[in-house]
Amino acid sequence: MIDVNKIVSSLERNYILKLLKEGKRIDGRDLFEFREIKIKTNFSPKAEGSADVFLGDTRVMCGVKYDIGKPYSDNPDQGVITVMSEYVPIASPMFESGPPREDSIQLARVVDRGIRHTNCIDKKELCIEPFKAVYILFVDCYMMDYFGNLTDTAAIAAIAALLSAKIPGAKWDSEKGEAVWDGTIKPLTIHEIPLSITFGRVGDVIFVDPYLPEELIMDGSIAFAVDEKKQITSIQKYGNATWTVEEIMEISQKAIEIADDLRAKMNLRRFCPN
Amino acid sequence: MPVLVPEPHDPICFRKDGKRLDGREVDEPRPFSCEVGVIKNAQGSAVVRHGGNLIYVAVYGPREVHPRHLAKPDRGILRVYYRMSTFSVHDRKSPAPNRRDNEISKVIREAIEPVLFLEAYPDSQIEVFIQIMAADGGTRCASTTAASLALADAGIPMRSMIVGIAAGKAQDKVILDLGDKEDKVGQADVPAVVVMKDKTISLLQFDGEMSIEEMKLGFKYILKGAEVIYQKQLEALKGKYEAIQMQAKKESEEYQKTLPKLPQEKPLPPSDTVVSKKTEEIKVNKDEKVQKPKKEPKKETKKGPKKPTKKDVKKETKKETKKKTEEKAQKANETIQNAPKKDSEKGGKTK
Numbered sequence: 001m002i003d004v005n006k007i008v009s010s011l012e013r014n015y016i017l018k019l020l021k022e023g024k025r026i027d028g029r030d031l032f033e034f035r036e037i038k039i040k041t042n043f044s045p046k047a048e049g050s051a052d053v054f055l056g057d058t059r060v061m062c063g064v065k066y067d068i069g070k071p072y073s074d075n076p077d078q079g080v081i082t083v084m085s086e087y088v089p090i091a092s093p094m095f096e097s098g099p100p101r102e103d104s105i106q107l108a109r110v111v112d113r114g115i116r117h118t119n120c121i122d123k124k125e126l127c128i129e130p131f132k133a134v135y136i137l138f139v140d141c142y143m144m145d146y147f148g149n150l151t152d153t154a155a156i157a158a159i160a161a162l163l164s165a166k167i168p169g170a171k172w173d174s175e176k177g178e179a180v181w182d183g184t185i186k187p188l189t190i191h192e193i194p195l196s197i198t199f200g201r202v203g204d205v206i207f208v209d210p211y212l213p214e215e216l217i218m219d220g221s222i223a224f225a226v227d228e229k230k231q232i233t234s235i236q237k238y239g240n241a242t243w244t245v246e247e248i249m250e251i252s253q254k255a256i257e258i259a260d261d262l263r264a265k266m267n268l269r270r271f272c273p274n
Numbered sequence: 275m276p277v278l279v280p281e282p283h284d285p286i287c288f289r290k291d292g293k294r295l296d297g298r299e300v301d302e303p304r305p306f307s308c309e310v311g312v313i314k315n316a317q318g319s320a321v322v323r324h325g326g327n328l329i330y331v332a333v334y335g336p337r338e339v340h341p342r343h344l345a346k347p348d349r350g351i352l353r354v355y356y357r358m359s360t361f362s363v364h365d366r367k368s369p370a371p372n373r374r375d376n377e378i379s380k381v382i383r384e385a386i387e388p389v390l391f392l393e394a395y396p397d398s399q400i401e402v403f404i405q406i407m408a409a410d411g412g413t414r415c416a417s418t419t420a421a422s423l424a425l426a427d428a429g430i431p432m433r434s435m436i437v438g439i440a441a442g443k444a445q446d447k448v449i450l451d452l453g454d455k456e457d458k459v460g461q462a463d464v465p466a467v468v469v470m471k472d473k474t475i476s477l478l479q480f481d482g483e484m485s486i487e488e489m490k491l492g493f494k495y496i497l498k499g500a501e502v503i504y505q506k507q508l509e510a511l512k513g514k515y516e517a518i519q520m521q522a523k524k525e526s527e528e529y530q531k532t533l534p535k536l537p538q539e540k541p542l543p544p545s546d547t548v549v550s551k552k553t554e555e556i557k558v559n560k561d562e563k564v565q566k567p568k569k570e571p572k573k574e575t576k577k578g579p580k581k582p583t584k585k586d587v588k589k590e591t592k593k594e595t596k597k598k599t600e601e602k603a604q605k606a607n608e609t610i611q612n613a614p615k616k617d618s619e620k621g622g623k624t625k
Contacts, residue, residue: 044328044359044361044362044407045326045408046326046361046362047362047408048361050361057314059313061407063359063361063362063407065361067365067366068278084369088357088403088405089332089355089401089403090313090319090331090405091315091332092315093315093334097355097403099370138360138361140369142407144405145314145315146315147314168277168278168279180278181279
């Protein structure tokens with residue numbers, strides 16, 4: 001495995017630190033300002049739903065596929081949602097092909113929790129016949145260009161792809177003993193739109209949506225998933241930095257504000273078919 | 275368990291009016307569009323939309339080889355990774371590369387290698403990453419077309435651009451550029467990659483039943499279709515630089531506007547006179563220069579071997595003068611030789 005980590009020169013590092021201490025960013029943003037978001041859905045005709053999301057220059061392409069399978073024995077009346085992320089080597093000279101890395105698995109699980117724990121999709125609606133057949137939804141995110149903050153971009157891509165998805169309806173055929181198509185194709189019911197907001201930290205300075213050079217020099221970061229009811233539904237701390245309780249409470253409040261603002265700006269519901 | 279809605283598997287590939295299901299003629303390629311420089315982190319990148327195929331390619335390198343033992347001391351190595359996204363096909367594909375992915379990576383690598391100058395990159399590697407975002411038949415061909423664009427975009431020297439396109443046979447008719455259904459239910463499939471400079475084939479696979487005559491027709495279609503796609507490749511590559519040119523022009527115009535306007539009022543009288551004198555002098559010199567060449571050819575045509583009368587010639591070194599005199603002598607000889615020939619010819623004719 002290659003260990004090609006992009007090295008930030010000490011000059012650039014000092015410059016970024018100096019700017020952050022003055023409350024400025026290397027790309028001219030405010031400390032709590034997101035980059036521009038561009039979303040395009042249904043780029044892939046073979047996927048049930050798909051979304052191509054740009055956060056500044058960071059790009060994630062996400063597709064939704066479905067399958068019919070047996071439910072887990074502890075939740076016999078619930079469908080399954082699986083989020084996967086691929087750090088494809090297209091995206092950056094730092095990524096290499098091969099089995100998924102730790103980061104990639106962590107990202108997928110963070111996005112997954114954001115979706116599952118917000119009641120974004122009611123998993124009981126994904127059940128066709130208890131104990132026999134349920135829908136399995138695969139939400140696969142491909143990192144296509146890496147310029148920092150993949151988590152938030154992937155979260156937007158995943159929810160946009162789910163919103164744009166159309167899944168064939170199913171009924172249980174007891175004679176055949178399997179699920180069959182009922183002739184309809186309908187969109188998924190999305191109850192909540194979760195968003196992920198990531199804060200980075202260098203020394204005492206906290207900022208939102210880290211840009212690549214900031215991400216490479218930062219001590220650590222923390223990602224919040226926020227639902228539409230202004231609740232925090234999941235938190236993941238990355239990196240070596242430590243946070244005080246006051247800081248965490250303060251930025252949770254900030255995350256809710258930023259998420260509300262983003263949700264209004266993006267208007268993700270417009271990607272719903274019909 | 276299978277997915278709810280299976281893919282259609284009827285063998286019909288033609289409409290009643292004799293055209294193909296998507297309205298194409300037998301020798302017509304699918305709509306094709308491409309763009310370069312789409313992935314900012316990569317040295318070179320391209321996206322290709324060929325029919326329903328959507329393919330992204332990024333090129334990284336030449337860079338260090340890892341693991342080291344793969345490096346070759348006398349030449350660079352090319353590594354191609356063909357990967358399909360899970361949602362690019364009807365039934366979800368497992369994310370791990372399978373045997374098909376590895377085989378296609380290999381044939382694409384061998385299609386590209388002949389046009390690269392790998393001997394120029396000892397101990398290093400060029401990596402081509404191909405990601406299929408939507409598959410619709412003929413992905414290996416479209417991938418090669420895209421890889422060629424991305425390599426050109428990365429500025430890696432190539433002998434020629436390469437274009438991939440397939441021919442095949444469905445319902446006993448030879449067809450160009452098979453779609454997904456034609457590929458699956460058709461009788462034969464001949465994916466090929468054409469090296470555009472000398473029209474040689476650098477990738478060739480075949481699968482099905484076809485007579486030699488049909489193969490011949492297939493190759494005719496392939497070369498015709500490749501030319502269409504090649505022109506679009508060139509447009510995309512030029513387009514990128516034209517866009518940069520336009521941008522630069524726009525920026526320079528905007529910059530010119532921001533500059534403080536220089537005062538264009540009458541300058542002070544003494545400086546004015548000096549400037550005017552200088553310009554007059556320059557004009558005079560220019561006139562002389564213009565006159566010189568006019569005179570010289572006349573002299574040459576009239577008198578040939580005579581020395582040019584200008585004093586500048588004296589400054590020349592002896593060697594140069596020698597050479598000049600030799601040349602003049604030769605010219606003179608030629609004129610002499612020519613003259614008698616003409617006479618003899620004339621004489622011959624008269625005789």
